[in-house]
Amino acid sequence: LYVIEDWAWAHFGYPAQDAAHRGVAPLSALIVELMIVAGRRPRMIAGVEVGQFSTIVRRGEADLRPDRFNLSTQLDPVGQEMVDRVRGVRSLA
Numbered sequence: 001l002y003v004i005e006d007w008a009w010a011h012f013g014y015p016a017q018d019a020a021h022r023g024v025a026p027l028s029a030l031i032v033e034l035m036i037v038a039g040r041r042p043r044m045i046a047g048v049e050v051g052q053f054s055t056i057v058r059r060g061e062a063d064l065r066p067d068r069f070n071l072s073t074q075l076d077p078v079g080q081e082m083v084d085r086v087r088g089v090r091s092l093a
Contacts, residue, residue: 002057007031007050029086031055033071036079044074 010026031050034057038045043062048055075083 002059004031004055004057005053007055008052025087029083032086033075033079033083036076036082037071037074040076040079041074 004027007027007030010021010024010028031048034045034055035048035050038048038057041060041062043060044064046058046060048057072080072083
């Protein structure tokens with residue numbers, strides 16, 4: 001299991017409006033990416049459970065090499081476009 005805490009920080013108003021956080025990609029983009037890959041490749045990601053303050057990711061049974069694995073390469077064109085749009089947001093204020 002992997003736990004991602006405070007994934008929704010960019011959607012609470014503050015600190016997303018803080019100058020120090022402008023231009024920082026929100027963790028919610030990663031959560032969307034994980035959900036898409038879980039739907040497409042359940043042997044890689046067995047499940048994603050999203051809550052208000054944390055997201056739990058269950059690793060699948062696939063034998064993945066950490067030095068070669070890239071989550072983004074597992075996206076289909078529609079998923080890639082969605083993630084690119086979210087990551088393309090430069091200013092959240």
